Amino acid sequence: xxxxxxxxxxxxxxxxxxxxxxxxxxxxxxxxxxxxxxxxxxxxxxxxxxxxxxxxxxxxxxxxxxxxxxxxxxxxxxxxxxxxxxxxxxxxxxxxxxxxxxxxxxxxxxxxxxxxxxxxxxxxxxxxxxxxxxxxxxxxxxxxxxxxxxxxxxxxxxxxxxxxxxxxxxxxxxxxxxxxxxxxxxxxxxxxxxxxxxxxxxxxxxxxxxxxxxxxxxxxxxxxxxxxxxxxxxxxxxxxxxxxxxxxxxxxxxxxxxxxxxxxxxxxxxxxxxxxxxxxxxxxxxxxxxxxxxxxxxxxxxx
Amino acid sequence: xxxxxxxxxxxxxxxxxxxxxxxxxxxxxxxxxxxxxxxxxxxxxxxxxxxxxxxxxxxxxxxxxxxxxxxxxxxxxxxxxxxxxxxxxxxxxxxxxxxxxxxxxxxxxxxxxxxxxxxxxxxxxxxxxxxxxxxxxxxxxxxxxxxxxxxxxxxxxxxxxxxxxxxxxxxxxxxxxxxxxxxxxxxxxxxxxxxxxxxxxxxxxxxxxxxxxxxxxxxxxxxxxxxxxxxxxxxxxxxxxxxxxxxxxxxxxxxxxxxxxxxxxxxxxxxxxxxxxxxxxxxxxxxxxxxxxxxxxxxxxxx
Numbered sequence: 330x331x332x333x334x335x336x337x338x339x340x341x342x343x344x345x346x347x348x349x350x351x352x353x354x355x356x357x358x359x360x361x362x363x364x365x366x367x368x369x370x371x372x373x374x375x376x377x378x379x380x381x382x383x384x385x386x387x388x389x390x391x392x393x394x395x396x397x398x399x400x401x402x403x404x405x406x407x408x409x410x411x412x413x414x415x416x417x418x419x420x421x422x423x424x425x426x427x428x429x430x431x432x433x434x435x436x437x438x439x440x441x442x443x444x445x446x447x448x449x450x451x452x453x454x455x456x457x458x459x460x461x462x463x464x465x466x467x468x469x470x471x472x473x474x475x476x477x478x479x480x481x482x483x484x485x486x487x488x489x490x491x492x493x494x495x496x497x498x499x500x501x502x503x504x505x506x507x508x509x510x511x512x513x514x515x516x517x518x519x520x521x522x523x524x525x526x527x528x529x530x531x532x533x534x535x536x537x538x539x540x541x542x543x544x545x546x547x548x549x550x551x552x553x554x555x556x557x558x559x560x561x562x563x564x565x566x567x568x569x570x571x572x573x574x575x576x577x578x579x580x581x582x583x584x585x586x587x588x589x590x591x592x593x594x595x596x597x598x599x600x601x602x603x604x605x606x607x608x609x610x611x612x613x614x615x616x617x618x619x620x621x622x623x624x625x626x627x628x629x630x631x632x
Numbered sequence: 633x634x635x636x637x638x639x640x641x642x643x644x645x646x647x648x649x650x651x652x653x654x655x656x657x658x659x660x661x662x663x664x665x666x667x668x669x670x671x672x673x674x675x676x677x678x679x680x681x682x683x684x685x686x687x688x689x690x691x692x693x694x695x696x697x698x699x700x701x702x703x704x705x706x707x708x709x710x711x712x713x714x715x716x717x718x719x720x721x722x723x724x725x726x727x728x729x730x731x732x733x734x735x736x737x738x739x740x741x742x743x744x745x746x747x748x749x750x751x752x753x754x755x756x757x758x759x760x761x762x763x764x765x766x767x768x769x770x771x772x773x774x775x776x777x778x779x780x781x782x783x784x785x786x787x788x789x790x791x792x793x794x795x796x797x798x799x800x801x802x803x804x805x806x807x808x809x810x811x812x813x814x815x816x817x818x819x820x821x822x823x824x825x826x827x828x829x830x831x832x833x834x835x836x837x838x839x840x841x842x843x844x845x846x847x848x849x850x851x852x853x854x855x856x857x858x859x860x861x862x863x864x865x866x867x868x869x870x871x872x873x874x875x876x877x878x879x880x881x882x883x884x885x886x887x888x889x890x891x892x893x894x895x896x897x898x899x900x901x902x903x904x905x906x907x908x909x910x911x912x913x914x915x916x917x918x919x920x921x922x923x924x925x926x927x928x929x930x931x932x933x934x935x
Contacts, residue, residue, distance in 0.1 A: 415813050544854040553817045572935070582932060
């Protein structure tokens with residue numbers, strides 16, 4: 330089952346304590362589709378400009394990513410410039426050149442319209458709603474967003490959330506979305522906005538999942554070599570969606586496994602710039618990482 | 633086996649979004665000894681002033697806390713005034729009246745000198761070292777500290793850490809102590825300072841433990857009613873030490889259980905001001921809390 334992903338394809342200029350790289354492949358759809366294709370097929374609905382290097386298109390093709398929905402425009406590709414410092418928990422934006430993103434109007438190609446799992450990566454919630462409505466009864470609509478849309482397009486976002494099954498955001502975003510500092514009550518409030526399930530990414534602190542009744546807590550993989558956090562959240566969500574897409578039936582246990590898959594994949598993503606580390610992950614690498622992770626998160630059964 | 637605790641007994645004036653209370657019972661030794669006595673006997677080495685209410689002494693006695701090392705002085709009791717806001721992850725100090733704490737010179741009473749487990753709660757590292765050296769070959773020396781001592785008495789602290797088996801601090805403190813933003817490498821560096829084991833408390837994000845080889849990650853108990861975070865860290869450490877004191881032998885599994893005990897006890901502490909919630913915890917209450925916690929932290933065994 331192909332995961333359809335609506336999001337950005339970008340060229341990023343990034344500086345971290347580990348180095349500096351200009352115009353490297355990035356974007357929410359790029360990271361999430363690459364992560365999803367560790368598990369199964371994925372397709373991208375996005376837009377790139379005339380400056381977008383053909384080698385990146387070749388990379389997408391090498392992963393069998395469906396590009397029927399990737400629009401090529403005459404402008405320049407979306408470009409983000411930013412840096413990380415200190416604990417690197419927050420990206421600091423230097424410049425955002427929206428470029429062709431200003432004309433992005435997602436048209437879902439016929440080859441993706443029947444996708445049972447769709448992931449709305451971070452774009453304008455108006456476009457997210459427009460995209461969701463073009464799918465033919467998807468089984469799972471997963472959505473990410475960011476502080477900019479919560480601040481500037483809250484009503485549109487709330488409208489879109491009514492169509493969403495699973496909201497995947499980070500801890501700051503869920504606090505901002507609900508106006509509640511307490512993560513537990515914030516997540517409970519988010520459920521009232523529409524989603525049946527909420528997954529909160531907390532970076533080095535792991536993740537939480539709420540199914541409307543119970544909270545599940547997931548530690549992060551301990552990393553001593555955080556190189557570039559860009560794309561961690563998108564890899565997480567892409568792996569989460571990709572993992573679910575390969576399951577015959579989806580249970581509570583499957584959702585937990587999908588969170589672990591997201592946790593492990595994103596732990597690889599951040600160990601190098603762009604997709605350098607992410608693209609090397611095979612199911613075998615992932616299983617090895619899980620094998621190393623398991624003893625670190627196995628808790629006593631009695632106290 | 634009695635846990636000997638060196639730390640402060642204080643009167644706290646605290647404001648949080650849940651309310652405001654003046655001169656309520658607090659202090660690192662108070663919280664940690666109360667938490668330790670959920671599991672087994674504990675003794676306090678500290679100092680109070682002439683204004684210290686006798687009802688608090690009666691409370692300590694009601695928990696069979698050994699008070700041979702609690703010095704009564706003519707001055708006023710140590711008083712801390714502060715507040716919490718927003719995500720309440722950080723206390724904001726309004727006023728610190730050290731008062732009798734200025735004359736605190738820990739003398740370990742004979743009845744505590746043979747304690748196999750000693751917990752150096754947060755006081756001047758010079759006093760911590762002085763106290764440690766008075767014990768007769770303790771099996772486990774556990775130490776907490778805070779940003780003030782890391783900033784102002786780093787050399788004394790480093791000297792004291794050479795005598796320590798287990799360092800228990802929070803995430804900001806371990807970063808500050810080692811000058812490393814990455815928690816994983818920061819914890820590794822802390823091990824080089826002397827302790828054989830490091831436990832890092834991360835509040836709502838849980839805890840981590842490093843034994844020199846492996847990292848263990850522990851989620852926090854999800855709480856929707858955080859009332860007052862004061863004493864959370866001390867309750868954690870006190871419960872950790874108290875739990876260990878009741879075990880015939882201490883294995884890796886025991887240490888994990890002790891972290892879970894600390895996690896659960898501190899999750900109760902923060903649900904009310906002062907010791908109002910903490911003092912109600914019995915082993916039965918703790919087992920019920922663990923029973924509720926277990927399914928939230930049980931992870932898939934395959935992905």
